[in-house]
Amino acid sequence: MDTGPSKKTLVIIPAYDEEGSIARVVEHIHKHVPQADILVVDDGSHDRTARRARESGAMVISLPYNMGIGSAVQSGFLFAKQKGYHFAVQVDGDGQHPASEIPRLLAALEYGEDMAIGSRFVKPSSYRPPFLRKVGIKIFSFLVSLLVGKRVCDTTSGFRACGRKAIVLLTETYPHDYPEVEALITLHRNGMRFVEVPVEMNYRQEGKSSISAKAGMYYMLKVTLAVLVAVIKRRNGE
């Protein structure tokens, strides 16, 4: 297997109204993963996210309207697929995913995993989620672990790296909203392997969580249904 730098790596940053943090995020990635290309997917922002990103040296794709994080990330996968990238890393635009941990995700891919998840809960970390979120996280962890047949602690983490096979698969099927949990089942159903890599995250520099309290209920229902359906969905190409 060839070594890191020879593999083309794309860092995908979905960003919606992140003008306050996007430049810093891009700079950190540049510093910690200099060999990677950086693509900011501006998901119909109303502020100067796209401009800030371009000024800080990233490539920018601007979606004409707000499509949701899933569709934004998938746009990045399409880009990676068509430009022949081997690895695609997904990093949030708000700065909560530390760029310094990206090399460890990539290392897992080098070992032959199809996806590496930056996980908050494999080892004890300083992250203390609010009660309801904690319950949701536990439920999904239980559900996915059961369906996949191995323990998965952090199913909702959006800090991930995908290999070529996973990139191609996810350009075909990727939910437009709250995609993280369902994508794991899709991968598993298509015979791919993923691994959790313990990381320490920063907690929200700018903006607020994409999931408000009201949306929480919808989140739980939608994702649970999607996960259960994903199990019986036809595999790609079937």
Next chain:
Amino acid sequence: MMEIATHLRVIIGILCFALFGIIIELIRQNRLKEHYAIIWLLTAVSIFVFGIWPDSLSLISRFVRLHHLTTLFMVAFLFLLAIVLHFTLAISQLFDRNKRLTQEVAWLRFELEQIRTTVESPFEGK
């Protein structure tokens, strides 16, 4: 045997022909896709059938052991459910296509910008 007054049959008949005419006209004006018109034409035809041959309803009533009127509502309700499901399917398909189209547009716009930059300043970065 189920009886329907003659004047009621005439009204039902006229309604069916009117519905049929409106649908055909909408297709002709390109305002309604044939694909979605089929279900409406079927609606017109089935109302027509119930109108001229009310015993068909009696048959169903006997089969499900309900009163005529209840049967009528049940049939109408199931029919409407089918139509709504049909629409939801159509919307889901449109949603997927719209998503892919939007992503392609964003991608093409990016490529266009790249090409424009190269054309306008061909010596930059060499």
